[in-house]
Amino acid sequence: MIPGATLNDLQAFAAVAQARSFTRAAARLGVSPSALSQTIRGLEARLGLRLLARTTRSVAPTEAGERLLRTLGPAFEEIAATLAALGELRDRPSGTIRITTAAHAAETILWPALEALLPAHPAVTVEVHVDDALTDLVAGRYDAGIRLGELVDRDMVSVRIGPPLRLAVVGSPAYFAAHPPPRLPQDLAAHACVNIRLPTLGALYAWEFEKDGRPLRVQVAGPLVVNSGAPLRRAALAGLGLVCTFEDVVAADVAAGRLVRVLEDWSPPFPGYHLYYPSRRQLTPAFSLLVEALRWRG
Numbered sequence: 683m684i685p686g687a688t689l690n691d692l693q694a695f696a697a698v699a700q701a702r703s704f705t706r707a708a709a710r711l712g713v714s715p716s717a718l719s720q721t722i723r724g725l726e727a728r729l730g731l732r733l734l735a736r737t738t739r740s741v742a743p744t745e746a747g748e749r750l751l752r753t754l755g756p757a758f759e760e761i762a763a764t765l766a767a768l769g770e771l772r773d774r775p776s777g778t779i780r781i782t783t784a785a786h787a788a789e790t791i792l793w794p795a796l797e798a799l800l801p802a803h804p805a806v807t808v809e810v811h812v813d814d815a816l817t818d819l820v821a822g823r824y825d826a827g828i829r830l831g832e833l834v835d836r837d838m839v840s841v842r843i844g845p846p847l848r849l850a851v852v853g854s855p856a857y858f859a860a861h862p863p864p865r866l867p868q869d870l871a872a873h874a875c876v877n878i879r880l881p882t883l884g885a886l887y888a889w890e891f892e893k894d895g896r897p898l899r900v901q902v903a904g905p906l907v908v909n910s911g912a913p914l915r916r917a918a919l920a921g922l923g924l925v926c927t928f929e930d931v932v933a934a935d936v937a938a939g940r941l942v943r944v945l946e947d948w949s950p951p952f953p954g955y956h957l958y959y960p961s962r963r964q965l966t967p968a969f970s971l972l973v974e975a976l977r978w979r980g
């Protein structure tokens with residue numbers, strides 16, 4: 683940098699030297715011709731050299747001005763090209779997005795969206811952490827999470843990304859050959875049930891029911907306790923007892939007769955999965971793209 687000269691001074695000189703006019707250069711820079719002339723005079727004074735030869739009709743670089751312009755021209759062009767490239771990077775979806783999600787949401791909502799999104803945007807990377815526990819986004823340095831809508835904190839931005847869900851209580855035909863089907867949720871006390879230990883609280887999950895607007899929670903017991911919903915279908919097919927899981931997980935088995943559903947009238951729909959993230963977050967193009975890819979439009 684020329685001693686005492688600022689980048690604005692050099693830009694002003696280059697504009698005048700290239701336009702060969704204070705008036706045209708001032709219009710380009712958005713300043714007055716008199717202010718521009720004062721800037722050039724100050725630059726010349728600091729250098730101790732005349733950079734522009736002025737007449738009443740024209741302006742032209744002096745020998746020193748030509749030499750300076752030959753250096754500044756390519757430099758400013760390179761700066762402009764770099765800034766333009768940075769602008770494209772800002773507007774082009776790119777970067778890494780870290781998401782925490784429950785296993786069922788990952789399988790039914792997230793994977794189908796990523797299968798379409800990622801091949802079309804190779805500069806975007808999505809890091810998925812599958813965990814049924816309720817994760818602190820800030821502490822875990824996650825950009826967003828996917829959980830049931832009822833579990834999302836109110837201070838988060840919440841975007842619905844899936845349809846309503848229903849729970850289903852099912853057992854194998856072999857199990858029901860030895861046990862009468864329950865007619866009421868309270869009848870589950872006489873049945874072997876596969877329990878889930880909630881990963882966040884550490885307590886056993888109380889099976890949730892509702893009928894005619896009346897909610898009911900039932901604590902169950904049985905020979906098996908798991909900390910994830912993934913093994914439930916297999917446990918039911920093996921005849922280990924009744925399980926309570928998402929309807930879509932066992933729909934094909936129920937339709938094929940491999941499992942039998944009970945207490946269906948006690949399992950109304952409830953809000954499905956939501957994407958959530960801190961309200962103070964400034965959305966990047968990549969994150970906005972993911973939000974729109976996941977957004978439920980049903």
